[in-house]
Amino acid sequence: MLDVLRLVWFDLKHEVYPPVWIGLQWFSFSIQIFIYGALISQLVKIPQIPNYQQFYAVGFVVMMTFDVGSHAGREFVEAAHEGRLPYLLSLPISRSKLFLSIALKGGLELALMLMVPLAIILALIGNLTILSVVAAAAGLFCLGFGVAGLMLGLSFIAFKSSDLYSAVVTGLSALVIRFSTVVYPLVFLAQASPGYESVAKLSPLTYGADLVHFALGFDPSMLLDPTIAVAVLSALAVSTLGLAVFLLGRLVEGVKSG
Numbered sequence: 001m002l003d004v005l006r007l008v009w010f011d012l013k014h015e016v017y018p019p020v021w022i023g024l025q026w027f028s029f030s031i032q033i034f035i036y037g038a039l040i041s042q043l044v045k046i047p048q049i050p051n052y053q054q055f056y057a058v059g060f061v062v063m064m065t066f067d068v069g070s071h072a073g074r075e076f077v078e079a080a081h082e083g084r085l086p087y088l089l090s091l092p093i094s095r096s097k098l099f100l101s102i103a104l105k106g107g108l109e110l111a112l113m114l115m116v117p118l119a120i121i122l123a124l125i126g127n128l129t130i131l132s133v134v135a136a137a138a139g140l141f142c143l144g145f146g147v148a149g150l151m152l153g154l155s156f157i158a159f160k161s162s163d164l165y166s167a168v169v170t171g172l173s174a175l176v177i178r179f180s181t182v183v184y185p186l187v188f189l190a191q192a193s194p195g196y197e198s199v200a201k202l203s204p205l206t207y208g209a210d211l212v213h214f215a216l217g218f219d220p221s222m223l224l225d226p227t228i229a230v231a232v233l234s235a236l237a238v239s240t241l242g243l244a245v246f247l248l249g250r251l252v253e254g255v256k257s258g
């Protein structure tokens with residue numbers, strides 16, 4: 001385990017000293033919530049949501065979680081193109097430990113990224129219990145690990161064509177975010193277009209956003225069943241991380257990035 005922690009710190013220290021990118025993300029979140037969120041809350045009126053700024057703030061944190069999870073796949077691709085991957089594979093550690101270090105690094109990045117935004121959301125909503133806060137954080141981490149596993153699996157496309165990988169990830173990100181309940185609840189989408197509602201149920205962000213909204217006390221009648229959301233997010237995390245472990249152990253050896 002000590003080898004894993006050393007490897008995590010080896011990769012992470014270059015990103016947190018100085019922590020410019022984390023500060024920029026916190027600044028961007030503050031602008032989005034206190035300026036754009038405050039303005040749009042005056043325009044969007046949904047009966048089930050008395051304060052749309054709060055709903056939007058939670059959705060934006062879910063989008064940040066998706067971005068951090070996606071970052072894990074991009075980092076793996078960059079490691080291949082920069083020549084760091086052969087070095088990592090040559091280290092005297094098992095492939096499972098190497099993957100564990102990647103997953104732990106992603107979890108730490110996610111924790112650092114969400115620390116301030118979550119505190120802001122809790123202050124905006126107020127009257128929350130410890131259980132609701134823990135449940136919301138657990139839902140975000142489950143979603144983050146699921147997205148990270150998916151992007152790590154897709155990253156192996158880059159060994160054949162980096163352009164194809166960029167196109168697939170960009171297109172997937174746009175679809176997963178826009179066809180979800182991150183910004184608007186499912187009942188609102190159903191009223192606007194039944195087809196949009198059906199597509200939204202295919203996005204993992206829909207289940208992550210609805211689960212976090214439920215944990216933080218939003219109206220359950222406008223959200224998906226939290227039991228279903230937990231099952232979907234758990235299945236996503238287990239399946240995509242399992243796929244990434246399989247690919248890391250069997251396809252990465254001797255492969256050359258193009």
